[in-house]
Amino acid sequence: MSGAGASSYWCPQAWLGAAPVARLRVAVADGRVVALTPGTDPVPGDVVLPGVVLPGLANAHSHAFHRALRGRGGAGGGDFWTWRRAMYALAAALDPDACHAIARAVYAEMALAGVTGVGEMHYVHHAPDGRPYADPNAMADALRAAAREAGVRLTLLDTCYLAGGVGRDLEGVQRRFGDGDAGRWAERVDLLRDDDGFRVGAAVHSVRAVPRDQVPTVVAWARGRGAPLHAHVSEQRAEDEEVLAAHGLTPTRLLEDAGFLGPASTVVHAVHVMPADVERIGASRTTTCLCPTTERDLADGLAPGGALRDAGSPVCVGTDQHVEVDVLAEARAVEMHERLATGRRGSFTPGELVTAATAAGHASIGWPDAGTLAVGARADLVAVRTDTVRTVGADPAQLALVATAADVDTVVVDGAVVVRGGAHRLGDVAGLLGRAVADLQARVDR
Ligand SMILES: [Zn+2]
Numbered sequence: 317m318s319g320a321g322a323s324s325y326w327c328p329q330a331w332l333g334a335a336p337v338a339r340l341r342v343a344v345a346d347g348r349v350v351a352l353t354p355g356t357d358p359v360p361g362d363v364v365l366p367g368v369v370l371p372g373l374a375n376a377h378s379h380a381f382h383r384a385l386r387g388r389g390g391a392g393g394g395d396f397w398t399w400r401r402a403m404y405a406l407a408a409a410l411d412p413d414a415c416h417a418i419a420r421a422v423y424a425e426m427a428l429a430g431v432t433g434v435g436e437m438h439y440v441h442h443a444p445d446g447r448p449y450a451d452p453n454a455m456a457d458a459l460r461a462a463a464r465e466a467g468v469r470l471t472l473l474d475t476c477y478l479a480g481g482v483g484r485d486l487e488g489v490q491r492r493f494g495d496g497d498a499g500r501w502a503e504r505v506d507l508l509r510d511d512d513g514f515r516v517g518a519a520v521h522s523v524r525a526v527p528r529d530q531v532p533t534v535v536a537w538a539r540g541r542g543a544p545l546h547a548h549v550s551e552q553r554a555e556d557e558e559v560l561a562a563h564g565l566t567p568t569r570l571l572e573d574a575g576f577l578g579p580a581s582t583v584v585h586a587v588h589v590m591p592a593d594v595e596r597i598g599a600s601r602t603t604t605c606l607c608p609t610t611e612r613d614l615a616d617g618l619a620p621g622g623a624l625r626d627a628g629s630p631v632c633v634g635t636d637q638h639v640e641v642d643v644l645a646e647a648r649a650v651e652m653h654e655r656l657a658t659g660r661r662g663s664f665t666p667g668e669l670v671t672a673a674t675a676a677g678h679a680s681i682g683w684p685d686a687g688t689l690a691v692g693a694r695a696d697l698v699a700v701r702t703d704t705v706r707t708v709g710a711d712p713a714q715l716a717l718v719a720t721a722a723d724v725d726t727v728v729v730d731g732a733v734v735v736r737g738g739a740h741r742l743g744d745v746a747g748l749l750g751r752a753v754a755d756l757q758a759r760v761d762r
Pocket residue numbers: 377378379437548584636637
């Protein structure tokens with residue numbers, strides 16, 4: 317998906333390393349940064365960007381179709397498990413066309429928010445009766461096409477999901493998620509090929525949904541392919557209690573025994589992890605993906621983000637079920653939740669929040685050459701306006717504490733302009749979202 321040929325940009329301020337620098341010129345060729353010149357004037361032909369230019373943002377944890385639940389149902393009370401029933405009704409209504417339509421619109425919404433790469437934890441693999449489609453990866457291919465059209469890179473975290481709980485078979489809509497065993501999951505995922513804007517990763521949905529003896533097969537597949545590996549970990553207390561009762565182990569300890577932890581792996585949520593689990597995650601350099609807007613929307617709890625960072629875990633962020641699609645807000649919430657938990661400000665510096673939203677996220681989803689402004693890196697540029705009602709007057713070095721998706725003006729992905737002046741190249745993204753959500757909800761109501 318590289319933007320062909322050469323181009324150049326001039327940034328009044330740009331995030332270089334750990335802080336903004338002034339008057340940066342960025343030369344791009346074949347989708348890569350080829351020169352960075354700070355403290356210089358623009359030359360004729362440069363595209364002059366506004367505000368502060370950040371590297372591309374990464375949304376390291378997404379389930380695109382969950383977007384259709386935004387603003388529906390949360391007022392009626394309940395908890396994670398009541399929300400999950402509504403989500404399952406949607407999952408039952410998906411087919412490859414509907415999956416493509418909602419994902420294309422959601423990925424375009426992400427591009428508008430400055431996202432250049434997304435990790436999609438994808439588990440609705442099969443037809444409603446649980447049998448594979450004629451093309452067993454029809455759903456995955458719908459997601460691949462959706463991301464390409466929306467102009468963002470996609471890591472398909474193809475998700476192994478085999479059980480309805482410890483010792484329980486899949487039931488109802490869950491049959492769509494299952495491949496039978498991890499070996500057959502691996503055979504299907506092996507059919508998927510990477511390209512310049514798409515890579516295949518793996519996920520263990522959770523230790524609730526993948527039996528203990530199946531986890532090593534998923535880990536071996538990911539390690540063999542050099543692919544990123546993710547899992548939901550300790551989002552809900554009930555899940556941890558179930559695993560503890562069955563195995564005498566916390567989910568993190570079970571994953572450690574299965575070989576899951578390590579620098580190519582990411583644990584998502586980590587809300588209820590025990591202190592010893594924090595040490596295991598940190599010592600193994602496993603990344604933690606926090607999804608604070610989801611974790612508060614679903615009443616999950618506050619993750620120990622500062623302790624995980626202190627233990628050695630790189631922290632990144634995801635918008636998960638998309639109650640908001642705003643990676644800047646997600647990164648800011650990492651610090652804000654830490655303030656609520658500790659009674660202190662500044663546990664995460666603004667620079668650390670930018671890293672969480674950029675380089676750490678791209679590394680987690682398998683694009684280590686993205687998320688920093690550097691010669692040789694992928695040419696992802698996100699211009700954030702500093703003259704809006706939200707941002708005007710703020711120190712550019714503290715932009716991560718104030719800016720929102722609404723302040724994103726221009727987004728360049730692999731050297732191609734995807735968003736210009738706050739408008740996506742696909743046009744009316746709210747219209748795309750509205751039609752995709754209405755279509756899915758109509759299917760649910762039928
Ligand atoms: Zn999730």
